[in-house]
Amino acid sequence: MGSLTRAEEEETAAAEEWSGEAVVYVNGVRRVLPDGLAHLTLLQYLRDIGLPGTKLGCGEGGCGACTVMVSCYDQTTKKTQHFAINACLAPLYSVEGMHIITVEGIGNRQRGLHPIQVTGEAEYTDDTPTPPNTLHAALVLSTKAHARILSIDASLAKSSPGFAGLFLSKDVPGANHTGPVIHDEEVFASDVVTCVGQIVGLVVADTHDNAKAAANKVNIEYSELPAILSIEEAVKAGSFHPNSKRCLVKGNVEQYFLSGACDRIIEGEVQVGGQEHFYMEPQSTLVWPVDSGNEIHMISSTQAPQKHQKYVANVLGLPQSRVVCKTKRIGGGFGGKETRSAIFAAAASVAAYCLRQPVKLVLDRDIDMMTTGQRHSFLGKYKVGFTNDGKILALDLDVYNNGGHSHDLSLPVLERAMFHSDNVYDIPNVRVNGQVCFTNFPSNTAFRGFGGPQAMLIAENWIQHMATELKRSPEEIKELNFQSEGSVLHYGQLLQNCTIHSVWDELKVSCNFMEARKAVIDFNNNNRWRKRGIAMVPTKFGISFTTKFMNQAGALVQVYTDGTVLVTHGGVEMGQGLHTKVAQVAASSFNIPLSSVFISETSTDKVPNATPTAASASSDLYGAAVLDACQQIMARMEPVASRGNHKSFAELVLACYLERIDLSAHGFYITPDVGFDWVSGKGTPFYYFTYGAAFAEVEIDTLTGDFHTRTVDIVMDLGCSINPAIDIGQIEGGFIQGLGWAALEELKWGDDNHKWIRPGHLFTCGPGSYKIPSVNDIPLNFKVSLLKGVSNPKVIHSSKAVGEPPFFLGSAVLFAIKDAISAARAEEGHFEWFPLDSPATPERIRMACVDSITKKFASVYYRPKLSV
Ligand code: FES
Numbered sequence: 001m002g003s004l005t006r007a008e009e010e011e012t013a014a015a016e017e018w019s020g021e022a023v024v025y026v027n028g029v030r031r032v033l034p035d036g037l038a039h040l041t042l043l044q045y046l047r048d049i050g051l052p053g054t055k056l057g058c059g060e061g062g063c064g065a066c067t068v069m070v071s072c073y074d075q076t077t078k079k080t081q082h083f084a085i086n087a088c089l090a091p092l093y094s095v096e097g098m099h100i101i102t103v104e105g106i107g108n109r110q111r112g113l114h115p116i117q118v119t120g121e122a123e124y125t126d127d128t129p130t131p132p133n134t135l136h137a138a139l140v141l142s143t144k145a146h147a148r149i150l151s152i153d154a155s156l157a158k159s160s161p162g163f164a165g166l167f168l169s170k171d172v173p174g175a176n177h178t179g180p181v182i183h184d185e186e187v188f189a190s191d192v193v194t195c196v197g198q199i200v201g202l203v204v205a206d207t208h209d210n211a212k213a214a215a216n217k218v219n220i221e222y223s224e225l226p227a228i229l230s231i232e233e234a235v236k237a238g239s240f241h242p243n244s245k246r247c248l249v250k251g252n253v254e255q256y257f258l259s260g261a262c263d264r265i266i267e268g269e270v271q272v273g274g275q276e277h278f279y280m281e282p283q284s285t286l287v288w289p290v291d292s293g294n295e296i297h298m299i300s301s302t303q304a305p306q307k308h309q310k311y312v313a314n315v316l317g318l319p320q321s322r323v324v325c326k327t328k329r330i331g332g333g334f335g336g337k338e339t340r341s342a343i344f345a346a347a348a349s350v351a352a353y354c355l356r357q358p359v360k361l362v363l364d365r366d367i368d369m370m371t372t373g374q375r376h377s378f379l380g381k382y383k384v385g386f387t388n389d390g391k392i393l394a395l396d397l398d399v400y401n402n403g404g405h406s407h408d409l410s411l412p413v414l415e416r417a418m419f420h421s422d423n424v425y426d427i428p429n430v431r432v433n434g435q436v437c438f439t440n441f442p443s444n445t446a447f448r449g450f451g452g453p454q455a456m457l458i459a460e461n462w463i464q465h466m467a468t469e470l471k472r473s474p475e476e477i478k479e480l481n482f483q484s485e486g487s488v489l490h491y492g493q494l495l496q497n498c499t500i501h502s503v504w505d506e507l508k509v510s511c512n513f514m515e516a517r518k519a520v521i522d523f524n525n526n527n528r529w530r531k532r533g534i535a536m537v538p539t540k541f542g543i544s545f546t547t548k549f550m551n552q553a554g555a556l557v558q559v560y561t562d563g564t565v566l567v568t569h570g571g572v573e574m575g576q577g578l579h580t581k582v583a584q585v586a587a588s589s590f591n592i593p594l595s596s597v598f599i600s601e602t603s604t605d606k607v608p609n610a611t612p613t614a615a616s617a618s619s620d621l622y623g624a625a626v627l628d629a630c631q632q633i634m635a636r637m638e639p640v641a642s643r644g645n646h647k648s649f650a651e652l653v654l655a656c657y658l659e660r661i662d663l664s665a666h667g668f669y670i671t672p673d674v675g676f677d678w679v680s681g682k683g684t685p686f687y688y689f690t691y692g693a694a695f696a697e698v699e700i701d702t703l704t705g706d707f708h709t710r711t712v713d714i715v716m717d718l719g720c721s722i723n724p725a726i727d728i729g730q731i732e733g734g735f736i737q738g739l740g741w742a743a744l745e746e747l748k749w750g751d752d753n754h755k756w757i758r759p760g761h762l763f764t765c766g767p768g769s770y771k772i773p774s775v776n777d778i779p780l781n782f783k784v785s786l787l788k789g790v791s792n793p794k795v796i797h798s799s800k801a802v803g804e805p806p807f808f809l810g811s812a813v814l815f816a817i818k819d820a821i822s823a824a825r826a827e828e829g830h831f832e833w834f835p836l837d838s839p840a841t842p843e844r845i846r847m848a849c850v851d852s853i854t855k856k857f858a859s860v861y862y863r864p865k866l867s868v
Pocket of ligand 1: 055056057058059060061062063064065066067086087088089
């Protein structure tokens, strides 16, 4: 606190006379700027003076994480002017004499903070105070997509200011090979690099800037080798990750296509672009040796502290019991910090261990984007047989995902995609073949939905293709083919508690679909160059890790004699509200206020072998583990409680303590009845499904390809939500992230389609060239409802998982855009099916709206190039 009122600001500024000192006013406090700060940005200065609420998100003015308000007095108008500026771009000297309000200073002295304002006090990894002898690390990265390393010359780096060391593969004390499933990736590339951005070395220096400068001076000589830079090239060359071929079969597809039962058969191809995670907090870790290197401790921004512990133990050759990773909270993860973060911790730990000094590694946004992998791009090739009435009879589908240069989680991602390739549709005969492509790109990885959205997008494409063939509305064809209670899915799972019909029906009423259609037709009839479109999209998302052993969770509950409770569980708080939900479980178990329960951090020395916070399952898993621990403690307390001599929980606890009752318990939970056998291709990979549906209406400008989303209406079945406010926030956030994937965010890689980019390099490695959703992309009308009167008896408090399921609903915007494009094409006499790749960026929308201008340059089926 400490900001000034406007009157005070104007008075102060007017009264200020040049004193010969350079000053700024930060949150109302006058600060004299010492000499020698000319190189600093305002952001660096604010963080250096202990105001970490202003964050470094991108460093290029595109993310807004560093926004502050600047006020200055205009001598001409005699008025104070206020601006929101990006502190990452503002040189410190440019705000000399001005008033800066940071997030810590929002509000005013009279009224204090608004209840919904954040204070900026929450500490993230980069905000953690470092020990005085901490070294800062920067990565030496490969600049070639595929090449043999001939030599590494560090002579210039060694004479760089502040240089403290360079670490390469030869310096690794333990194993250099690592990976979450298969150890097929080197922490430091030794002889051959297999993608641009692969770690070759790590430089440590006294400051972050000096470390970067020294790393840039490491000169590597390469001999280039041929590179595979797309799914198509990989398929042609047979470049696949070993043992990554999968197949799921139901019925007999071949026979059905030959039998003549299908009135129509269509074929097509769907390309689905990748997506950058763009978590606000970049990959960060602080590693330090303890007890002369007998132990290693770290604080990391990760969804999986246990993976950091494992990777670091492996690379240092230490037992896991001597390595501790702690995570208090992270500024977003979305899957990008499930596995890919661990390799950076491992690299930093080598320097910390060898030098016996703390080492901090925080990636700049461009480095983060070009090295850490993204959502997998996919290619789907389909053949669908159906009747003239619109009933699907057979689906033959080939799916490929772009795994990148290491295995990472690409096979489980592909498997989940194959499970979700039916979306919500009942298909009597299915064959899905899948394979993970090896390409010379950074390893693609987990991302909200884990392959499910890509497969559902392919499904929504072929069902729309069917509808166009039949000249019927896609919504009609979808409804006609919905799965129902008792449907047997193409991997053998029996559908139970299926609520897709209720969700869909409620949405249809809520969005008034028939009226919306009439209004859109009316608008389109009266506008030649602007068109509106609508779409409804359903989703069914399987909840559980498809690898059975991962469906386990541990928790530690400690009750103190003042009646307060400390909970530690294996899940990580990344802004999704997990700790709040888990604390609610503990509070309701002990029947105490939520304020009596505290969750401090996630730590590998409190709860061992934790499963990553992923697969939307953490509330289910850790909520149940905490419940188990609470119930154990309650059972131990029961003999004392039954005497009825206490007036409060604190009194009861104290009485138990005096009777020598153990007030700490480890809770454990495993998800029952799940498992899948890839040999038979049958099983029950999911404990249950979360259902949802979304309606979207958009308006496009057919001459520029610009669009905006007018309305979005979402209905989801979340059972009895533990915390509706959190869940609705998750739905809104998931939808917007899905909208970004489907219609805004395009990754452009140096590949055959983009020869102007150096091979294997990422062009779009910052928000200046990579369009993330912003406030202007929020639908003008945005409504979210939870299906009422439903429960989920399988899960704690009858709730349902929410993290990933809403993501795919963002594709409703893509299909609404396509609907609007169809109206534009109809004006030119084109009524047939046309492909629209995702993301549906303005370039794609414009070129799909064929008219006399586009026809001069391209065919009516022109597809702008996409990195896939
Ligand atoms: S850090 Fe300044 S806008 Fe992203």
